[in-house]
Amino acid sequence: MLSKNKIKFINSLRLKKFRDINSMFIAEGNKLVNEIISSELTIHFLIYTNKWGGHLKASNNIKELIETDETGIKKISQLKTPPNVIAVVQFPEYSFSISEISSQLSLVLDDIQDPGNLGTIIRLANWFGIENIICSKNTVDMFNPKVVQASMGALLRVKLHYLDLLNFFKDIQSNSDIPIYGTYMNGENIYKSQLSDKGIIVMGNEGNGISSGIEPFITNKIAILNFITGQQEPESLNVAVATGIILSEFKRKAN
Amino acid sequence: MLSKNKIKFINSLRLKKFRDINSMFIAEGNKLVNEIISSELTIHFLIYTNKWGGHLKASNNIKELIETDETGIKKISQLKTPPNVIAVVQFPEYSFSISEISSQLSLVLDDIQDPGNLGTIIRLANWFGIENIICSKNTVDMFNPKVVQASMGALLRVKLHYLDLLNFFKDIQSNSDIPIYGTYMNGENIYKSQLSDKGIIVMGNEGNGISSGIEPFITNKIAILNFITGQQEPESLNVAVATGIILSEFKRKAN
Numbered sequence: 392m393l394s395k396n397k398i399k400f401i402n403s404l405r406l407k408k409f410r411d412i413n414s415m416f417i418a419e420g421n422k423l424v425n426e427i428i429s430s431e432l433t434i435h436f437l438i439y440t441n442k443w444g445g446h447l448k449a450s451n452n453i454k455e456l457i458e459t460d461e462t463g464i465k466k467i468s469q470l471k472t473p474p475n476v477i478a479v480v481q482f483p484e485y486s487f488s489i490s491e492i493s494s495q496l497s498l499v500l501d502d503i504q505d506p507g508n509l510g511t512i513i514r515l516a517n518w519f520g521i522e523n524i525i526c527s528k529n530t531v532d533m534f535n536p537k538v539v540q541a542s543m544g545a546l547l548r549v550k551l552h553y554l555d556l557l558n559f560f561k562d563i564q565s566n567s568d569i570p571i572y573g574t575y576m577n578g579e580n581i582y583k584s585q586l587s588d589k590g591i592i593v594m595g596n597e598g599n600g601i602s603s604g605i606e607p608f609i610t611n612k613i614a615i616l617n618f619i620t621g622q623q624e625p626e627s628l629n630v631a632v633a634t635g636i637i638l639s640e641f642k643r644k645a646n
Numbered sequence: 647m648l649s650k651n652k653i654k655f656i657n658s659l660r661l662k663k664f665r666d667i668n669s670m671f672i673a674e675g676n677k678l679v680n681e682i683i684s685s686e687l688t689i690h691f692l693i694y695t696n697k698w699g700g701h702l703k704a705s706n707n708i709k710e711l712i713e714t715d716e717t718g719i720k721k722i723s724q725l726k727t728p729p730n731v732i733a734v735v736q737f738p739e740y741s742f743s744i745s746e747i748s749s750q751l752s753l754v755l756d757d758i759q760d761p762g763n764l765g766t767i768i769r770l771a772n773w774f775g776i777e778n779i780i781c782s783k784n785t786v787d788m789f790n791p792k793v794v795q796a797s798m799g800a801l802l803r804v805k806l807h808y809l810d811l812l813n814f815f816k817d818i819q820s821n822s823d824i825p826i827y828g829t830y831m832n833g834e835n836i837y838k839s840q841l842s843d844k845g846i847i848v849m850g851n852e853g854n855g856i857s858s859g860i861e862p863f864i865t866n867k868i869a870i871l872n873f874i875t876g877q878q879e880p881e882s883l884n885v886a887v888a889t890g891i892i893l894s895e896f897k898r899k900a901n
Contacts (some may be wrong), residue, residue, distance in 0.1 A: 507762075511884055518883060520873030545881070548874075582898040618775030618897055619803075626800070628773060629766055632890040635883070639891045640898075642873055643837040 393438060393459040393466075401436070401467045401479060407532045414482040416534035417467075420474040421445075426544035428452065433481035440464055443475035469536050482534070485550045487523075493567035494589060496641060497523040501556060501605055502596040503530045503630060510541020511631035512594070517545035519638040524549060525591075527556045560608040563591065571610045573601050574633065578614035586641045594634050613637070648693060648714040648721075656691070656722045656734060662787045669737040671789035672722075675729040676700075681799035683707065688736035695719055698730035724791050737789070740805045742778075748822035749844060751896060752778040756811060756860055757851040758785045758885065765796020766886035767849070772800035774893040779804060780846075782811045815863040818846065826865045828856050829888065833869035841896045849889050868892075 403409040404417050415435060418427055421443065427434060428445070434453045439445065440460055449456050464473045498521055503509050509531050516524055531538060533551045563569070570590040593609065595601035601609070615636055619626065628636070658664040659672050670690060673682055676698065682689060683700070689708045694700065695715055704711050719728045753776055758764050764786050771779055786793060788806045818824070825845040848864065850856035856864070870891055874881060883891070 511887060514881070514883070515887065517874060518872045518881060520875060543881070615894070616897075617773045619772060620775060626769070626773060626798070628769070628890070629886075631884075632766060632770065632887055635887040635891050636894040639870070639894065642871075643895075 393457050393463045397436065397457070398463075398466050401438075401477075404479065405469065405536060407535070410532070410534050415479050416482065416539060417469075417536055418478045418480055418539055419468060419470055419476075419536075420540075421476055423539070423544060424476045424478045426547060427478055427480055430547050432483055432547070434478045435481065436479040437476065438464065438467065438478075439476040445476065470540070483547070487550075487552045487554075489562055489566050492523055492525075492591070493563070493569055495522060496588060497521060497525065497591050498634070499525045499556065499559075499591050499593045500527065500530045501593055501601050502527050502599075503594065504597055506531050506535045506537035507541050508597065508629070508631045509533065509535075510538045510543075512634050513538070513542035513549050513551070514545040515631070515635050515638055516549045519642050521638065522550060524551045525556070525559055526551055526553045528553055556605055560605065564608065571608055572613050572637075573606070573609035573611075574637070575601075575609075575612040575614060578612035580616050581613045581637065581640050582616060584611070584613055586644045588641070588644075592634075592637060592641070594630055594637075597630055648712050648718045652691065652712070653718075653721050656693075656732075659734065660724065660791060662790070665737075665787070665789050670734050671737065671794060672724075672791055673733045673735055673794055674723060674725055674731075674791075675795075676731055678794070678799060679731045679733045681802060682733055682735055685802050687738055687802070689733045690736060691734040692731065693719065693722065693733075694731040700731065725795070738802070742805075742807045742809075744817055744821050747778055747780075747846075748818070748824055750777060751843060752776060752780065752846050753889070754811065754814075754846050754848045755779060755781045755785045756848055756856050757782050757854075758849065759852055761786050761790045761792035762796050763852065763884070763886045764788065764790075765793045765798075765801075767889050768793070768797035768804050768806070769800040770886070770890050770893055771804045774897050776893070777805060779806045780811070780814055781806055781808045783808055811860055815860065819863065826863055827868050827892075828861070828864035828866070829892070830856075830864075830867040830869060833867035835871050836868045836892065836895050837871060839866070839868055841899045843896075843899075847889075847892060847896070849885055849892075852885055 404415055410416055418424055436455050436457055437453050438457045438459055447453060467477060498516055539546060570587050572590060573593040593601055615633060659670055665671050673679055691710050691712055692708050693712045693714055702708060722732060753771055794801060825842050827845060828848040848856055870888060
């Protein structure tokens with residue numbers, strides 16, 4: 392049964408503070424929850440209605456199964472259309488390795504604020520085989536419910552590390568010489584640039600771009616050329632869309 | 647003064663039905679409204695507070711200036727943070743030309759539902775120099791307030807045509823032999839495809855892709871390669887992100 396205390400506890404996880412204290416987040420909906428069940432993550436509560444198709448027993452992976460009705464699900468769901476299944480999941484644990492990052496292509500997010508943008512970027516990272524995303528401390532939380540829903544299962548397959556970016560870049564610089572790419576209006580045309588299959592791509596904040604404290608670490612300034620004709624206001628691309636175009640360009644060359 | 651009748655009229659424009667009857671839409675916020683003032687579009691009402699920086703007189707372009715206060719703006723704004731200026735704007739008028747479309751690269755949208763996706767696609771079209779977007783009758787309305795806000799000024803610089811797609815494709819087929827591209831899981835790797843600088847790129851619905859009635863018109867099936875390793879559920883990219891990657895790939899080759 393879905394007790395009042397459980398409802399209260401689960402709803403507390405809407406806030407980052409309580410997610411962090413408990414190391415738990417909420418995942419809603421059949422597709423996402425099924426992916427979590429097949430993963431190695433621990434599910435503390437699996438709450439479902441009799442309309443849910445899954446047949447499961449409590450196991451090491453699933454601590455507690457709770458059947459409820461649509462009224463019960465509504466009390467804990469944050470979706471417009473409440474799903475038939477919701478899971479309360481233990482944070483994934485994974486290691487952060489400078490030497491791994493020095494041998495791959497990775498993303499750095501410098502204060503991405505919009506949960507939909509972060510979710511889309513996680514999906515893109517997964518699509519293009521990026522294993523690590525380093526986020527500034529002010530980047531929106533990866534376990535924000537809107538990020539979890541927007542990232543789909545990709546959140547389970549990409550490692551996100553929330554770090555002090557200045558320290559991270561100092562670390563990278565003293566341990567490797569991989570290029571650090573950043574997008575600037577006056578950067579080099581990405582279509583004609585030499586793009587490495589190892590390196591770091593920094594994506595800046597939606598309104599302000601890459602912060603001035605990070606700029607000195609950028610070794611390669613790049614730009615996505617626009618094809619706008621005539622006099623116009625300077626335009627910009629949405630950061631998630633720009634990330635997609637840039638990752639595609641890096642990977643097509645490495646391919 | 648912002649009369650009760652005007653408030654009622656302006657709020658009626660939230661609905662497509664009343665936008666279509668009056669051929670008017672709403673634009674909010676300084677940047678967008680300034681772009682509209684500089685354009686050739688007719689502004690029926692320009693509603694502003696004393697915090698707005700603009701100094702204007704009514705002219706051919708602006709039929710009526712209405713000063714109000716924050717309480718007044720709140721009554722007609724649909725944004726979380728009401729802006730200092732809102733314009734009620736006449737629909738742009740432009741011609742639809744099969745011969746123009748036969749000589750360019752254009753987008754066809756087959757039932758795009760999400761206003762944010764349509765707005766992002768309009769911005770991308772503008773960025774990559776696409777002049778015409780043909781939308782199926784069931785694609786979300788271009789003057790939906792969320793589309794207007796998401797597309798930024800790009801809505802003023804790209805022509806959108808809402809047409810019966812079957813008739814459109816028959817028309818194109820009998821008037822030209824430009825390629826018609828569509829994205830499919832089993833399509834040809836876009837990174838290795840011959841991509842024309844004239845043609846039509848069809849983007850499908852968020853959930854269902856390109857509809858079966860349209861598929862026979864597709865002459866070139868293409869695919870954005872993924873770099874996901876290991877066994878996984880089939881993944882897809884958000885349609886606006888996919889549009890960005892595809893347009894970038896077409897334009898880099900034409901460039």
